[in-house]
Every structure is written in C-alpha cells, then in structure tokens.
Amino acid sequence: MNLCKLCKVRNADKENSHIIPKFLGKPLFNSHIHREALEIKKGGGNRKIQDIPKEDFLFCSGCEQKFAILETYFARKLVSINDFRNRKNDFRLIQVYSNRLLIPNNINPIFFKLFSLSLFWRTSISQSILYEKFKLPDLIEEELRLFLSRNLKEKHKELVEELSKIENTPNYHFVVFKPEFNDRHFIGGLTAYQTSENIYTIFTSDLVFQFHSDLSNADPVMNLVSNLQNEEVRVILSSNENWKELSSAVIKKVINNPREGL
Structure with a gap:
C-alpha cells in the first residue's frame, strides 16, 4: 500500500476521498426534476452521474479527517456567504476599482486560507x-503539502487553538469569485485546469478559486x-451575466478538450 500523500508517514488506507469537497458540487445534483448531473466528454458526449468524482488510497484516515474539519467549517460558512444579502451584519461590501468585494466578518482568514490551499x-x-x-509546479505542490501537513489537525478545537500560531503562510495570490445573486436556473459545472501560464482555476457551482503561481x-x-x-x-462578486458567460465558456472548453468535466 502507498504512503499517504499528505503526511507521507501512514499508509494511504482511505477510500472514496472527494478531491473537491462534496458540498461545492452539491447544487449540481439538487434539481427539483432530478438529482443527477452530466459528465461531459470529448466531442460533447455525456453520461449521467449522481456524485462528484472520488478517489481511493490517496490519504490515510487521519489526514482525511483533517480535511473533513476544514470542509465542515467552510460548508457552514458557504451558507452565509450565499445569503449575504440577508446577513448584512456579517459582511462588508467594498469597491476596488471595477471589483466589488464581499468581506465576511465571521470567517477566520487563516482557516479560509488552509481550506483554499488544501x-x-x-x-x-x-x-x-x-x-x-x-x-x-512540483516545488509549489510540495510547499503547500508541508504547510498543510504541519498545520492541519484532526480535531476542530485543536485547530482553532493553533490558528494564531500559524506562521510563514505560502506567499501566493489566490482569489475567490462568487455570483452576486444565486440563480439556481443556471448552476454551471465542476472542473479545474490551468487557465493561463501562471494561473490555475477550480470551477464549482457556487465559487471559483484561482491560484497564481508567480x-x-x-x-x-x-x-x-x-x-x-x-x-x-x-470574495469578488461577479454579476450573474458575467457568471453565466464564464460558466458557458468553461463548458465549451470542456466539450472541445480531450478531458472530462461535469
């Protein structure tokens, strides 16, 4: 059995690990008509699926639990982010040139960084x-692994107690986008790829995460x-029109590329 890819100490015994957390793909399966999504393949072929991709034997059970701590915390916070208009005391809105930023007051930035970098x-x-x-790049991948391995914990309380002690966070830009209005008539897709020379992007139904390597x-x-x-x-707010255009462009990219996407 291979070693866990995070700690590199224990055996990778965990099955059915979601790479992108399930809650970030959940809206793809929440239609009132059906509870399935289409996996799009090269040339536009597709098949119906009922869950986002899972993988076996990448992590040990302990490290899988560390990711679960992050996901449980952020899954709850995503509810408030999507409902920010009705929770005005929990957020600030500021304008930065052409960008409208949503600033949550109730999300620890180091916790958020751990989640996003993971x-x-x-x-x-x-x-x-x-x-x-x-x-x-291999060096960045290893840098992120070491940062996560040193700082993630298997218990929520232990992680919260250690947050203020975390130092030397990886020195990279990453941005997060969300649609300004939740429109469940158009929920987009789920995929990830390098979108330019130094930019790597993860597209989900609710958020887009973008990592800048340089x-x-x-x-x-x-x-x-x-x-x-x-x-x-x-969090950068995107107009629904821009969000739909982005999602449509991503879907076209997947269809015309010899890779698969949801």
Whole structure:
C-alpha cells in the first residue's frame, strides 16, 4: 500500500476521498426534476452521474479527517456567504476599482486560507482525468503539502487553538469569485485546469478559486483583491451575466478538450 500523500508517514488506507469537497458540487445534483448531473466528454458526449468524482488510497484516515474539519467549517460558512444579502451584519461590501468585494466578518482568514490551499493542493495531486490539466509546479505542490501537513489537525478545537500560531503562510495570490445573486436556473459545472501560464482555476457551482503561481508577474490590483494577506477574507462578486458567460465558456472548453468535466 502507498504512503499517504499528505503526511507521507501512514499508509494511504482511505477510500472514496472527494478531491473537491462534496458540498461545492452539491447544487449540481439538487434539481427539483432530478438529482443527477452530466459528465461531459470529448466531442460533447455525456453520461449521467449522481456524485462528484472520488478517489481511493490517496490519504490515510487521519489526514482525511483533517480535511473533513476544514470542509465542515467552510460548508457552514458557504451558507452565509450565499445569503449575504440577508446577513448584512456579517459582511462588508467594498469597491476596488471595477471589483466589488464581499468581506465576511465571521470567517477566520487563516482557516479560509488552509481550506483554499488544501483545495488547490488536492486538485494538483489528484489522479482523476477530470483534474489532469490542473498540475501545480512540483516545488509549489510540495510547499503547500508541508504547510498543510504541519498545520492541519484532526480535531476542530485543536485547530482553532493553533490558528494564531500559524506562521510563514505560502506567499501566493489566490482569489475567490462568487455570483452576486444565486440563480439556481443556471448552476454551471465542476472542473479545474490551468487557465493561463501562471494561473490555475477550480470551477464549482457556487465559487471559483484561482491560484497564481508567480507573484512577480501579478497585476498590482491583485494586492487589493486577493487572499495573499492574512487579515481578512476577500470574495469578488461577479454579476450573474458575467457568471453565466464564464460558466458557458468553461463548458465549451470542456466539450472541445480531450478531458472530462461535469
């Protein structure tokens, strides 16, 4: 049996690990008409599925539990993010040039960074064909692994107690986008790939996560909208029109590419 890809100490005994957490793909299966999604293949072929991809024997049970702690916390927070208009005391809205930013007051930025970086890292080390085009440089992948391995905990209380002690967070820009209005008539898809030379993007039904591997070539505006800093969580609001255009472009990319997507 192979060693766990996170701790590299214990055997990778865990089966059915979601690379992208299930709650980020859940809306794909929540139609009032049916509870399934289409897996799109090269040339537009498709098949019906009822769950997002899972993989076996990547992690040990202990490390899988560490990811579960992050996911449980953020799954709850996503509910409030999607309902931010009705929870005005929990958020601030600011304008940064053409970007409208949502700033949650009730999400710990280090917790959010751990969750997001774990998402980028897991997608990069995945063996699924769905994420084959999302592969971080080896040195960055290992840097993220070491950061996560040192700081993730198997118990929520223990992680919360250690958050203030976490130092030397990876020095990379990453941005998160969400639609300004939740429109369940158009829920988009689920895929991940390298979208430009130094940008790696994960598309989900509720959020888009984008990792920038080269700090030196980043747009100066990135310093104002990204989560490189550790002081607050920043989410860029996208108009529904732009969100639909983005989702449609992603779907076309998947159909015309020799890879699979949801």
